[in-house]
Amino acid sequence: MSQFKSLLISLSLSPLLLGLGNFPSQAQTLNSLSGETITKVVTLKKTNGENLSFKIAGPPDKVNNAAIVLATVLGVGVDASAAKTVIPIVLAGADPVLTTDLILNLDGLVRDQTGVNVTKLNQAINAYNSIIDKADANSLKALNNTPEFTAIRGLLGNIRKPLG
Numbered sequence: 525m526s527q528f529k530s531l532l533i534s535l536s537l538s539p540l541l542l543g544l545g546n547f548p549s550q551a552q553t554l555n556s557l558s559g560e561t562i563t564k565v566v567t568l569k570k571t572n573g574e575n576l577s578f579k580i581a582g583p584p585d586k587v588n589n590a591a592i593v594l595a596t597v598l599g600v601g602v603d604a605s606a607a608k609t610v611i612p613i614v615l616a617g618a619d620p621v622l623t624t625d626l627i628l629n630l631d632g633l634v635r636d637q638t639g640v641n642v643t644k645l646n647q648a649i650n651a652y653n654s655i656i657d658k659a660d661a662n663s664l665k666a667l668n669n670t671p672e673f674t675a676i677r678g679l680l681g682n683i684r685k686p687l688g
Contacts, residue, residue: 560584564591568598576604582615590614593624602631609672616670617663618655626651630676633683640683649680 563581570576580590590611597607606627613623629648633641659667667673 562587564588566591566594566598568604578608578611580611580615586615586617589620593620593627596624597627597631600628602627606631609676612670612672613655613667616666616673617659618667618673619658622651622655622658626655626676630679640687642687645680645683645687649684652676652680 561582562584563579564587566578566580568576568578578594580587580594582590593610593614594607597610598604610623610627614620626648629644629651633644633648635641655667656664
């Protein structure tokens with residue numbers, strides 16, 4: 525938990541401790557329409573002293589959402605390489621809460637290379653489908669051109685096939 529708190533402090537996201545309920549709506553905001561671009565660096569200090577940094581650039585609302593989702597999934601222990609997939613997905617316009625749900629359910633989906641957690645698979649598929657359903661036309665097009673998102677689609681499909 526101390527990793528999570530230090531990450532939140534470094535991001536100045538203390539309100540996140542109260543929950544994830546205050547993401548901006550899926551609709552485009554004035555910031556994303558204005559063409560303004562910002563860059564934010566999210567840094568995680570690991571227990572071994574190593575710092576992992578993630579650079580996020582884009583419209584302010586999407587960058588802030590991506591930073592919150594990244595901090596959340598890193599804070600609960602998702603591997604850094606898996607956690608960084610949230611950045612392009614949220615920047616493409618995916619719902620941040622659903623993206624968090626998707627990544628958290630992908631984490632631990634396959635157990636010991638021998639079994640699949642069927643509950644997590646079902647929840648990941650539901651989150652993925654909900655992202656598609658909630659996306660506006662521009663976001664849907666951007667998500668379809670995001671390799672991380674299309675790779676998740678392929679992964680979910682490949683895991684689901686043998687289960688019927």
